Amino acid sequence: MTLDAAQAFLQVHGVAHSYGGVQAVRGVDLEVRSGEFVGLIGPNGAGKTTLLDLISGAVHPQRGRVVFKGQDITGKPFHAVARLGLVRTFQTARVFARMTVLSNLMSAPAGQRGEDLVPSVFGGWREQERTQLGRAREMLGRFRIGEAADQYGSELSGGQRRLTELSRTLMAGPTMLLLDEPFAGVSPTNRARLAAHLRALSTERGITILMIEHRLDLVEQLCARIVVMAEGRAIAEGTMSDLRRNKTVVSAYLGEVSAHAG
Ligand code: ATP
Secondary structure, three states: OOOOOOOEEEEEEEEEEEEOOEEEEEEEEEEEEOOOEEEEEOOOOOOHHHHHHHHHOOOOOOEEEEEEOOEEOOOOOHHHHHHOOEEEOOOOOOOOOOOEHHHHHHOOOOOOOHHHHOOHHHOHHHHHHHHHHHHHHHHHHHOOOHHHOOOEHHHOOHHHHHHHHHHHHHHOOOOEEEEEOOOOOOOHHHHHHHHHHHHHHHHOOOOEEEEEOOOHHHHHHHOOEEEEEEOOEEEEEEOHHHHHOOHHHHHHHHHHHHHHHO
16 A cells, blocks of 8 residues: 655655544545546545645644655645645635636746746846736636636636636646545536546646545546545545445445435
8 A cells, every 4th residue: 555655746644633523534644646646535524625634734734744745744834835836726616706717817826837936136027927927828728718718706607617726726837736526516518628627637747636526437537546535534545446346435435325326
């Protein structure tokens, strides 16, 4: 189960967190290699979102350690973690409602790529803004939401909100994305499109991804390795077919899902 430390992009060692009396995450170990697209599944309340919060710096673990690209990031604030290239999206897509799609993208924090760091002493602000605008337009084109560039966040469909949030996240130049139910609120017709975009981020741009998702068909399509959480613990991992054969996983989650599907 343990990967070669040199290959591990993200290492989570025994993280734990309680909200009052609720032990949301009870000591989870997890490793993700560079370029992997890993799924995180499990029943409601299993602790999946809390685990993403603990990795991304939104919530600080009461126990355990998080190491990203060899650097201990435990307890670092969200924005500092994002600056290192580890960025998350949310269960409910976060888009500024009173800003246009283009302004949403332009408001993304400056990324880490060299072209974003043109020093202002050389009159670089305008240059930097032009570069950002170019990147924003390229992003809108890539995700085919250019026609919505001047629409306000509040006017967007579920799919457009997701793509706007994702584009804004990508403006920061992340090397790893933590996605919390990216397909929630996306219409069935747009699901395949979003899945293709996510696959391309992984295969073409080499972005490492850890994704929580309840739609197991999409998890199976996108993720070669899937980790299952239940009651605050990581209880199993493997391909979807491995997990279907795992009695513990079937009784903790998959049985429940197929009962609902049936
Ligand atoms: P879901 O699939 O429903 O999103 P999840 O696996 O992401 O669930 P979490 O949202 O991490 O699970 O919740 C784990 C536990 O922690 C649950 O019992 C939840 O009620 C509790 N919890 C989560 N956030 C908070 C909070 N801010 N305050 C108090 N309890 C919380």
